[in-house]
Amino acid sequence: MQLQSRCALALLVFSSPAWADCDAKVSGHVTDAASGDPVAGARVEVGAASAVSTDDGLFVVRGVCPGPAELHVHHLEYAGFSRAVEVPADHVDIALTVDECAVVVEAPAFSDRDPHARTTVEGEALERSRGQDLGEVLSTVPGVTLLRTSGDATRPMVRGQYGRRLLILFDGMRHESQKWGADHAPEVDPFSADAISVVRGAAGVRYGPDAIGGVILVDPPPLRRDAGVGGRVDVVGVSNGGRGIGAFRLDGSDGHGLGVRIEGDLAKGSSLSAPDYVLGNTASQTLNGAVTLGWTRDGLELEAGFRHHAFDAGICYCVRASSPDELRAALEAGTPPNAALWKTDRTIDRPRQEVTHDLLYAKAKAYVGIGTLEATFNTQLNHRQELEQVRDTVEGPQYDFTLRTHTLDVGLLHDSVHLGSLATLEGTVGGVAQLQDNLFEGLPLVPNHRAASAGAYVAERLSLGHTLVEAGARVDHQHRDTYLTDEAFFRHVGRGTLDADTCTDTGVARRCPGDWSAATVTLGGIWHDAQERVELRLDLSSASRFPNGDELFLNGAAPTQPVYGLGDPGLRTETTWGAAPTLGVHLPGVRGEISAYGNWIDDYIAFGPVLGPDGTPAVDVTVRGSFPRYAFTQTNAVFAGLEGQVEVEATRWVTASLTGAMVRAAERGTGAYLPLVPADRASLTVRVNPPHLGTFDGASVGASVDAVARQDRWDAGTDLGPPPDGYVLLGASASLPVDLDTEHLRFGVEVANLLNARVRSYTSLLRYFADDPGREIRVRAGMDF
Amino acid sequence: MRPWIPALIVLVACKGVTEPPPEGNDEEVITTVELTIDNGTPFVWEDLELDGNPTVDPVTVSIGSHAVSVRFLNGLEDPPEDITEEVEIEATQHQVFWEVPAGFTWTTGDQDANGLPLGLTGTLEAPDVASGDLTVTLRHMPEEGGEPVKVAGLAEVAATDGIDALPGDTDVRVTFAISVEE
Numbered sequence: 001m002q003l004q005s006r007c008a009l010a011l012l013v014f015s016s017p018a019w020a021d022c023d024a025k026v027s028g029h030v031t032d033a034a035s036g037d038p039v040a041g042a043r044v045e046v047g048a049a050s051a052v053s054t055d056d057g058l059f060v061v062r063g064v065c066p067g068p069a070e071l072h073v074h075h076l077e078y079a080g081f082s083r084a085v086e087v088p089a090d091h092v093d094i095a096l097t098v099d100e101c102a103v104v105v106e107a108p109a110f111s112d113r114d115p116h117a118r119t120t121v122e123g124e125a126l127e128r129s130r131g132q133d134l135g136e137v138l139s140t141v142p143g144v145t146l147l148r149t150s151g152d153a154t155r156p157m158v159r160g161q162y163g164r165r166l167l168i169l170f171d172g173m174r175h176e177s178q179k180w181g182a183d184h185a186p187e188v189d190p191f192s193a194d195a196i197s198v199v200r201g202a203a204g205v206r207y208g209p210d211a212i213g214g215v216i217l218v219d220p221p222p223l224r225r226d227a228g229v230g231g232r233v234d235v236v237g238v239s240n241g242g243r244g245i246g247a248f249r250l251d252g253s254d255g256h257g258l259g260v261r262i263e264g265d266l267a268k269g270s271s272l273s274a275p276d277y278v279l280g281n282t283a284s285q286t287l288n289g290a291v292t293l294g295w296t297r298d299g300l301e302l303e304a305g306f307r308h309h310a311f312d313a314g315i316c317y318c319v320r321a322s323s324p325d326e327l328r329a330a331l332e333a334g335t336p337p338n339a340a341l342w343k344t345d346r347t348i349d350r351p352r353q354e355v356t357h358d359l360l361y362a363k364a365k366a367y368v369g370i371g372t373l374e375a376t377f378n379t380q381l382n383h384r385q386e387l388e389q390v391r392d393t394v395e396g397p398q399y400d401f402t403l404r405t406h407t408l409d410v411g412l413l414h415d416s417v418h419l420g421s422l423a424t425l426e427g428t429v430g431g432v433a434q435l436q437d438n439l440f441e442g443l444p445l446v447p448n449h450r451a452a453s454a455g456a457y458v459a460e461r462l463s464l465g466h467t468l469v470e471a472g473a474r475v476d477h478q479h480r481d482t483y484l485t486d487e488a489f490f491r492h493v494g495r496g497t498l499d500a501d502t503c504t505d506t507g508v509a510r511r512c513p514g515d516w517s518a519a520t521v522t523l524g525g526i527w528h529d530a531q532e533r534v535e536l537r538l539d540l541s542s543a544s545r546f547p548n549g550d551e552l553f554l555n556g557a558a559p560t561q562p563v564y565g566l567g568d569p570g571l572r573t574e575t576t577w578g579a580a581p582t583l584g585v586h587l588p589g590v591r592g593e594i595s596a597y598g599n600w601i602d603d604y605i606a607f608g609p610v611l612g613p614d615g616t617p618a619v620d621v622t623v624r625g626s627f628p629r630y631a632f633t634q635t636n637a638v639f640a641g642l643e644g645q646v647e648v649e650a651t652r653w654v655t656a657s658l659t660g661a662m663v664r665a666a667e668r669g670t671g672a673y674l675p676l677v678p679a680d681r682a683s684l685t686v687r688v689n690p691p692h693l694g695t696f697d698g699a700s701v702g703a704s705v706d707a708v709a710r711q712d713r714w715d716a717g718t719d720l721g722p723p724p725d726g727y728v729l730l731g732a733s734a735s736l737p738v739d740l741d742t743e744h745l746r747f748g749v750e751v752a753n754l755l756n757a758r759v760r761s762y763t764s765l766l767r768y769f770a771d772d773p774g775r776e777i778r779v780r781a782g783m784d785f
Numbered sequence: 786m787r788p789w790i791p792a793l794i795v796l797v798a799c800k801g802v803t804e805p806p807p808e809g810n811d812e813e814v815i816t817t818v819e820l821t822i823d824n825g826t827p828f829v830w831e832d833l834e835l836d837g838n839p840t841v842d843p844v845t846v847s848i849g850s851h852a853v854s855v856r857f858l859n860g861l862e863d864p865p866e867d868i869t870e871e872v873e874i875e876a877t878q879h880q881v882f883w884e885v886p887a888g889f890t891w892t893t894g895d896q897d898a899n900g901l902p903l904g905l906t907g908t909l910e911a912p913d914v915a916s917g918d919l920t921v922t923l924r925h926m927p928e929e930g931g932e933p934v935k936v937a938g939l940a941e942v943a944a945t946d947g948i949d950a951l952p953g954d955t956d957v958r959v960t961f962a963i964s965v966e967e
Contacts, residue, residue: 280929317929323958326949338952341932349930389927389954390813391871391878398813440806443814444835450802485805487834509805556835564837620837623815623830625958629837 022049022065026085027299028092030057030073038222039096041113042075046087050424051416056222056301060367062415064088113461115470115524115539116203117143117582117595117643122195124698127746128733130780131236131245131267133286134168134188134196138216141198142659143595143643145678148764148772151313151353152241152272152284153185157763158200159597160639160663160677161213164548168216169207173361175218176405176436177382179210180550182561182765187309187357187382189288191234191247191265194221200643201597202578204520204543205459205472208432211543212576212601213639223294223303227255232784234265239777241282242344243269257296264289270346271314274771275756277335280342281349284313301365308358315351317342318769321562323625324720331721331768339770354385354397371414380405386442399442407434419462427460438549445556446549446567447488451480453546459522468526476518478546482569483509488555498569514552516573518544528584535584542578547571551605551632557622562720564620564627565607571634576601594644604637606667606674608718636668639677653691659683664713675718678763679711679726695739704731711762721768724760729753746782751775815868817858818921818959820844822851822909830959833860844919844963846911852894854906855881855921857957869905876903878927878935882943882951883907886917886963893940901937916964926953 026046030039030053038057043050046064053059064087071092073081078096085092119141121129129137135154139146145157155162168175168186178184190196197217199207207215224230229252236245247265267286272279292305318336321327330336361378381404385397411430418424434453440446459472484492484503489510492498503512520542528535554567580597610629612618618629643661650656660682665674687702711723731752738745753759756775760767816835819827822844832839859866872879876897881904883891894907922943926935934952942950948958 320949320954322955323949325947326955329947329949333950337950338929338932338934341929341934343930345930347930350927388813389925391868391875391925393871393874394813437802439801442806444806446806448802448804448806481803483803483805487836488805491834491836506803509803511803621832621839622835622837623818623832623839623957623959624955627837 022047022063024064024066024088025060025062026064026069026071026087026089026092027058027060028090028094030059030075030094030096032078033095033097036226039075039078042073042078042094042096044094045072045074046070046085048421049418052426054372055219060415063418113468113526114199115468115526115537115582116541117200117537117539117580117593117597118197119143119200119645120195120197124700124735126190126193126196127780127782128735128748128750129190130234130247130748130782131238131243131778132190134186134190134216134218137190137196138198140659140683142593142645143200143641143661144198145661145681145763146761147676148761148766149183149185150319150765150769151183151315152269152282153183153311153313155185156198156216157678158198158214158216159599159641159643160665160674164210164545165212166214166216167203167207167209167211168218170218170359171220171361172217173359173376173378173409174208174210174407176380176403176407177357178384178401178403180548181384183315183353184355184384185311187311187355188218189265189290189307189309190218191249191288192220192263192290192307193218195219200595201539201580202520202541202543202576202599203522204518205457205474205522205541208455208457208474209453209476209478209518209543210545212545212574212599220292223259223261223292224251224253225255225257225259225296227253230785232782234780234782236778236780238269238779240773240775241269241272243267259292259294259296261290261292263292268346270344271342272773273344275758275774276771277339278342278344279766279770279773280317280336280338281314281345281352282316283346283348284311285348286311299367301363303363304361306358306360309356311353311355312348313353314348315353316766316770317349318766319351320769324562324628327562327720327768336770350387350389352387354387356383357381368412371412373410373412375411376407376409378407378409380407397442399445400440401446402437402439404437404439405434406436407432422464424463425460426463427458429458431456443556444485444488445554447482447484447553449480449482449549451478453478466528466530470522470524472522474520476520476544476546478516480514480516480546480549482512482514482549482553484512484553486510488553491555492553492569495566497567512569514569516546518546518573518575520544520575533586535582535586537582537584539578539580539582541580542575544573544575546573547605547632551607554632557624557627561630562627563609563630564622566610566629566631568632571605571632572603574601574603574605574634589649590646592644592646594642594646596642597640599639600668601637601639603634604667605632606635606637606718607632637665637674638668639663639665653689655687655689657685657687659685666713672717673713673715675715676763677711677713679723680709682707696736697739698737699735701734702732704733705729706731708761723762724767727757727759727761729757729759730755742785744784746780746784748780750778750780752778813868813956814859814861815857815923815957816860817865818957819856819858820919820921820961821854821856822846824852827856828961830961831860839959841959841961844961845966846909846963848911848913848965848967851909851911852906853909857923872905872923873903877901877933878925878953880904880924880926880935880939882922882924882940882948883909884918884920884922884943884948885909886915886919888912888915889917889919889963897935899935901935902940911965914965914967916962918960919963920960921957922948922955923957924948924951924953925956926951 042053147155199215203211231250234247245267249263287310290307294303386399455476457474522541524539578599582595641663662680685704710726736747818830828842857868890910893902
């Protein structure tokens, strides 16, 4: 290692005189010749210098000697491309054609030069999921489990982590929502995405706090650049819940750098049905709308946008959690007591949630002499109202949460540094500043707070032929002022969870400051053989998260759980240390990826029962009865597991895909199991893609079997009832694209739970009360124009 | 970067965060349960701090038959808001269930518009010197999908299968220690 770096340094010194003369650049744009879409990750070489195209297909090769030169472009999935250029040259347009010999199949795709295990849902796979929410779209990704809420919404779980321990980035911006509630689904519109990637494992350096279990990247397609107008329209009908969904996207450009996008969708559904009964009051309505404006000229890219999301959904009448005894009684009853009364109904009754999320942002990207500087400022307003069943005189919500977040993100992707002809160094350095206000109204639960955070990071990648090494570090700090009522203040002081001297009396409130810091590191590598048939990746990363407002100060009946919950203002930063090797195989007819991981979480914040002085569970007596007292405490935990996917081309037109995942989680020291860890699962899908169909090229039919085991690793101390049995579900699907001269039409039908089997999944909040929704037939039609 | 500076100033100036969460959202808090026996001074169960640590008056009665009524109050309002009135208005969606110690008997004394028991008043028979727990449960049973869920025979369901087998949601479930004095 020592020797290698000396060599690199020597080469750098010897080659530098030549660079002095060769300071010209060649820039341009790489696109797919067939679709016109930008091509990322293409290697563009001019003489000894090279660059890799960005997500937008842009490239700038620097340090090129002026004069005539040969330009070569390489990409795994495209045929090689060469042409002559006169250096310096700008606006070099390169259109690549797909390499017919390359086996191009869907996920798992090889790493986007990321040592993490990573899967992207895009293209046909994303088309097949149209009409589903984010959790459902990602549920086919190995290592991702669907967490069902008590209404018509789902959340994604990655390697057993969700909510606070999962980071969602929309178009590169942190999605700031109230992730803490078990019933709070992410306010992200899958119709807006062109690709949704799941980065599995701790990824704190690249993405910042909360990336404990992983990161979900929701990426919209780039704005249109060619003059004209285009877009897409989608219509989806779903049998279960009689749901209708309509979506459109309109893209326009003047061909001189100005791009505009207007998009929106509306989904409306009535109550869902389990096989034997209607899940009363699970109707919902979702509305999304967005406007995006972009302008590109002379290497400067500007973009601004506004997005609005509104979600209104009932909470199943079946959720009966007035007390732990009632919850157990519901579990034993099997069928909800009033199920016979419930009808398929579009009315959204109490209890219900009304959620809106607004995002306003501005981005600027420019070349600044040493690299590409990108700055983003965004403001997000997340508003959540919970309306309980109340007497008629009460009209408004019982809980009202507002989260306002302002984030400034600045990053510099520095120019590739060529360490001789063998090695290239690329990297990013950046900083983030954020201000977040939490405003609460309603029954005593969480206090108001204002948090200011800042972070700085550096990550560098060294490419050495078939090997890539990545290393990075990041520091984050958060200062948070919490504003307590006198009652809440004295309660914490009385319990010994708050030192009275740390808070000041402002006259209207007790201001309690707190500071949290985190340092995260990453070290990873990718190696592949010369034929790119085997790829090995190793990721050693850490990630941190600061305690949430509810974890620090919750005081009251916990939402969606029949317990009395208490926060602890003294909680420290939670940090995970992860190690994850991934093996990728890319042989003719066989393609697969398998990842193993171990995550050691220090100061893991857990919500569990409090024991009284005599060792028996502590109980709080409220006007609604006696509740077990639960509190947030810190322990050490370990999450370990395995996940993978293998795709086999049985014949030229039949492919079989096997996916599986297992997670093991326990408290370190005691070995006690942690709640809500997904059970082992496996899924087999067979697809038939008849080739050479002309206008209908790409048509396919498929069948799937999903098997989920019973979660036998559970702890009666933290889980209020035993896990449900394992199950097997069958599914079927068919896709029919129709390529006309000017339009591209898409038709499809997907059937989930084909046999209408009665099942309950362990990772569903409904599982104590009712069965999962039954058979679902989803019919979709779309048009690109 | 300059256009963002006014935005930052605006957000810093936003009101609300630097105060504790306001009271008086459209919430429905019951802090106090008053038990009146034979028009005497009420016995009170009260948790004004909502901290799971109530003060509860011990209830004492003499042997024999007593007229009992219950009131539910929001003591956070000034003057305290009487939630009982709302229960009476929506009597067809409410019922008070009484669990008495062995030997005692409870007879509900009032009905809703559908002729079903309401339970805000009744008669308590204390047969002999005894003591135990008296638990009062106010169950709110709003219609589900437009269908009533408060039906006949719920007191029997509660007696045999427990409160948890009832439809609806528990608004109040408090326990008084009751003793009979000669």
